Amino acid sequence: MPPPPAKWRGRCDFNGKRTCNNKLVGARNFIWDGDAPVEAIPHGSHTASEAAGSPVEAANVFGQANGTAMGIAPKAHLAMYKVGIESSALAAMDAAIEEGVDVLSISMSYSNGSVPFFDDVFALGAFRAIQKGIFVSCSAGNGGPSPNTVTNAAPWILTVGASTIDREIRATVELGNNVELYGQSLFQPEGFHSKQLPLVDPASNGESAAFCEKGSLKNIDVKGKIVICQASFPEWRIFQGQEVKDNGGAGMILINGVEDGDTIIPDAHVLPASCLGYKDGLLVKGYLNSTSSPTAAISFQGTLIGKSKIAPQVASFSSRGPSLLSPGILKPDIIGPGVNILAAWTKSVGPTDFSIDEATNPFNVISGTSMSCPHLSGVAALIKSAHPDWSPAAIKSAILTTAYTADLNGNPISTEQNVSATVFDRGSGHVHTLRALNPGLVYDIEPDDYIPYLCGLGYSEQQVRYIVQRKVNCSTPTLIPGAQLNYPTFSMVLGAGDQMTYTRTVTNVGRPFSTYISKVLSPQGVAVKVMPSVIRFKDLNDKASYTVTFTRLENVTRSSIIGQGSLVWNSIGDDGYKVVSTIAVVFV
Structure with a gap:
């Protein structure tokens, strides 16, 4: 299969209409067979094993990322359902509901985040699921880093973004001026002797050559040289290397575009290669222009763990909020591991990924919010096992209020651009499994609590009925704004002089005779008042309500159009519960 045309170089995803553009998000691993999509690579096998795969020793790809592979909930029973067009997806969800699953994990989307919930098959199916007590997690989509790209944003769904991990499969680029740049490559040839070779950038021959597209290097002298190629659509990067190899190139340096930043994906290349982040790519270009005889060498260091202290970092492709459909609900909800994840595979790895052949490899390393979603599905399964009587909303709350927001260096979680992630990039933060099991x-x-919320979105009674599957009354007294829903986070739009008051109710699942004191980190430009500031519980499962008033301050200079903060309920005593609700504000 040849590389894609230039217009497909961005985020090119299946969206149910056989079209492709760089803002639509969906199941990008599908090809078309007549009128139905079929899986081109073992996406389902990979995601299923991440959620509930049994331990497998010596799991690796080409000897890299070697270790014991295991799903998040390895003792869970697993059922897989084949889907294609939208109607088949809804039928599969109905079958899962009828068969009594506890968790539904959905690593796909048919929309670009702008389809109303009554028209979204996953929102519809997920609501039927939560009515039966079934937890639903979905991928947030691969439309990042652009804002307003988050998909699967219904509040009854856990919407999962992707983060990096602290494992590298390192391929170092050493420039002729002795500058070393750390890239990655899944293919690391044994016995390869690193040496300085001429370095060439074919970009001056046009955009096609800059991306090393098929046939573009035919009349360019790349023989025996290391060739710079602008990184293309992830699934096509190995074909860029094939073009270099076919024309006699000795190696390749892939350079991320500005949108991908420092999110580096190691590929199963066909020749010695290294993928570099955007900033390192600028250093390569700068060196290239500084000398008449540029050279470079590529050396391989294999798998390194713990070297990247900036992990977790929000992946460049991970879709961002705010949600276009419901700005009163913070989306994405959470981030989890979704970059360079090793999991089960049933085909060959490398350029033959898109061919029908008998070669297989038991594991592969791939990336996407498709990978982060099953991690959270597995976490939900563990919580459900520990607390079988908890509702889907309670499980989601446990995950969100216990998330962490600092990387391994103790700095705020950053994005692929190495700037602090906003709440619309990371949601509540990165999942912390152990804390989520005991949130306090x-x-x-x-389920019926969502009805006044749906009416408040302006949906007609018929549209709401289509979601909840029964008659509803959307009279004015029953309407509530999205931010009034008893959600574990706060999200709102504040204009000049606006003041918003919302009520929340918490349930004690920690210990009896407990007391919690509130602590607020107010968003810049907003005053936050909590009443009461202390809540007490006598027994387990007791409930307590409080109100929060948000007032926009006009005499405070804001640094951006968004504000972010948190409301924390800290327990008094040795248990040390810390229940965090993230606050997101959009200023208008």
Whole structure:
């Protein structure tokens, strides 16, 4: 299969209409067979094993990332359902609901985040699921880093973004001026002797050559040289290397575009290669222009763990909020491991990924919010096992209020541009499995509680009925704004002089005779008042309500159009519960 045309170089995803553009998000691993999509690579096998795969020793790809592979909930029973067009996806969800699953993990989307919930098959199917007590997690989509690209944003779904991990499969580029740049490559040839070779950038021959597209290097002298190629659509990067190899190139340096930043994906290349982040790519270009005889060498260091202290970092492709459909609900909800994840595979690895052949490899390393979603599905399964009586909303609350927001260096989680991630990049933060099992307090929501929320979105009674599958009354007294839903986070739009008051109810799942004191980190330009500031519980499962008033301050200079903060309920005593609700504000 040849590389894609230039217009497909961005985030090119299946969206149910056989079209492709760089803002639509979906199951990008599909090809078309007649009128139905079929899986071109073992996406389902990979995601299923991440959620509930049994331990497998010596799992690796080409000897890299070697170790014991295991899903998040390895003792869980696993059922897989084949889907294609939208109607088949809804049928598969109905079958899963009828068969009594506890968790639904959905690593795909048919929309670009602008389809109303009553028209979204996953929102519809997920609501039926939560009515039966089934937890649903979905990938946030691969439309990042652009804002407003988050998909699967219904509040009854856990919407999962992707983060990096602290494992590298390192391929170092050493420039002729002795500058070393750390890239990655899954293919690391044994016995390869690194040496300085001429370095060439074919970009002066046009955009096609800059991306090393098929046939573009035919009339360019790359023989025996290391060739610079602008990184293309992830699944096509190995074909860029094939073009270099076919024309006699000795190696390749892939350079991320500005949108991909420092999110580096190691590929199973066909020749010695290294993928570098955007900033390192600028150093390569700068060196290239500084000398008449540029050279470079590529050396391989294999798998390194713990070297990247900036992990976790929000992946460049991870879709961002705010949600276009419901700005009163913070989306994405959470981030989890989704970059360079090793999991089960049933085909060959490398350029033959898109061919029908008998060669197989038991594991592969790939990236996407498709990978982060099953990590959270596995976490939900563990919580459900520990607390079988908890509702889907309570499980989600436990995950969100216990998330962490600092990387391994103790600095705020950053994005692929190495700037602090906003709440619309990371949601509540990165999942912390152990804390989520014992959160102290939870924010619970019954399925019928979503009805006044849906009416408040302006949906007609017929549209709401289509979602909840029964008659509803959307009279004015029953309407609530999205931010009034008993959600574990706060998200709102504040204009000049606006003041918003919302009520929340928490349930004690920690210990009896407990007391919690509130602590607020107010968003810049907003005053936050909590009443009462202390809540007490006598027994487990007792409930307590409080109100929060948000007032926009006009005499405070804001540094951006968004504000972010948190409301924390800290327990008094040795248990040390810390229940965090993230606050997101959009200023208008």
